[in-house]
Amino acid sequence: DFPEEIEGNLPRIEKLGPWDTSNLSIGQGELLVTPLQICQMTAAVANGGYLVMPKVILNDSVEKTKKFIMEHPNYLVALVDDKIVGICEYEKSIDNKMLDYGRVGALYVLKKYQGYGIGKELFKKAVNGLINMGYNKMYLECMSGNNTINFYKKYDGITQGVIDFP
Secondary structure, X not given: OOOOOOOOEOOOHHHXXXXXXXXXXXXXXXXXXXXXXXXXXXXXXXXXXXXXXXXXXXXXXXXXXXXXXXXXXXXXXXXXXXXXXXXXXXXXXXXXXXXXXXEEEEEEEOHHHOOOOHHHHHHHHHHHHHHHOOOOOEEOOOOOOOXXXXXXXXXXXXXXXXXXXX
């Protein structure tokens, strides 16, 4: 998806000197990464080591996004005045311990459009999509402290566990 992106550079730890560590901690030195690579690394840590290959679905062209959605029916998009204001993605489980579960991988609504039922409709469509895929159980992750957890609790979501990030 990103033909112009170049490979990053992670220096070998045994070649680092005492000043290199302090330089690396503030983003200087031999470490070379793009913001997208940092996001992908952070997502892998949050997903327990599962590496998600990024896909750009929100872009300036609503028509291109609509075409992507038609080709990938597990992505839902909410439009207001032909502007993308919300997305939802659902899929089979990415957790080997939960293979009989469907998963809501993402649900986002722009802040300006929250409170109008857009998230509720996207969520309902995702649940119905998972049912159509043959799942009668689903899961999702929500970061501790994220108020979105209250949205899911309104729809009978229960907390199964909490993972603290360092």
